[in-house]
Amino acid sequence: MSEATPPASWPRPYWQPGEDEVVLQFYVFGKFEPELRIPSLRYGSPGLPAGVEIQRFQNAVLRQWEGYPLNGALGGLIKEDTPEAYEAARIAPEVLVVRGVLKDAASLDYLRDTLGVLAGMLDVGGTAILDPQILTLFTADHWRRHYLVKDGAPPRNHVLILRSDEGGDRSWVHTRGMRKFGRPDLSLRNVPERDLDRAGMLCEKLVELLSLGAHFSAGQQLDVDGIPGGLVAQPGGSLDDPEFNNTHVEFRWAG
Known part of the structure; x- marks a missing residue:
């Protein structure tokens, strides 16, 4: 990039003012x-x-x-x-x-x-x-x-997406790095093995939404194909949580 070229802005189309x-x-x-x-x-x-x-x-x-x-x-x-x-x-x-x-x-x-x-x-x-x-x-x-x-x-490059075993065929899909965007990290619990790829792609989409300014409120429903009733957002945690070094918003996979 030429030094004379003004930098293009990186907008956040979903941003709303907050205390983050x-x-x-x-x-x-x-x-x-x-x-x-x-x-x-x-x-x-x-x-x-x-x-x-x-x-x-x-x-x-x-x-x-x-x-x-x-x-x-x-x-x-x-x-x-x-x-x-x-x-x-x-x-x-x-x-x-x-x-x-x-x-x-x-x-x-x-x-x-x-x-x-x-x-x-x-x-x-x-x-x-x-x-x-x-x-x-x-x-x-x-x-x-x-x-x-x-x-x-893309926002995905700034965030780490991890999978941890929860026992049986269930996994925990979670992120680290969302504090760079002033947003909580993501926690998807109880994900069955058959849905791991889908959960990973969903996680990437949610990372993008949050990084571009979106928020999830307690009890907010997220419609996901194949999951009756969708997923429900439960914000929680603290900045001292060693799993995230951040607060997080959790969704529990049904089925």
Whole structure:
């Protein structure tokens, strides 16, 4: 994208004002010049939105922090899932931590602008980006393929959809990462094996609806083909819930 091209807005057609808060947090591992000049304009970003900040750390210093993301359970998961990215992050001399809490907004321009800055960081020494909200560490090339998509990556790319066994032939389909949109995560309980693909596709559609500003109220019915009476929304949970690190809205599969 030319630096002279004004960035296109990322609208939220279903948005209504509320008290929701957006949480952004990313770790960019690499080696950077003493004076950090991030070419975010080439990615359609004028810079970080107000409320989002960059902190710069030596990796060896940050590693002593109790919550260092390459340690503990998250570090073990990352090392197993993406060993190449884990090694790039481990040996990187520096870490740029991008984080902020924002008020819910009528557009996703805040996300567009933040992603543009992250892309620019990869051009000036970044080698890996960790998104702890979706438990994923990306190499620079993987991150570019995943997010540098014309007109913006779809909401599904920003969210992790998981399946957990509930016993018998029943599964729990749930998400992580919706705090980036200021929305609760999704929880689909009691999903039979025969409906797993359908539940996954439904989850993707609901992620898109919520990310574009929709809300589900308690008791709201969601019509789903093949499920008599549909699914009923039950908001709940808390930001401290380790399963989501977020509130969530639950639907229980019938049948």
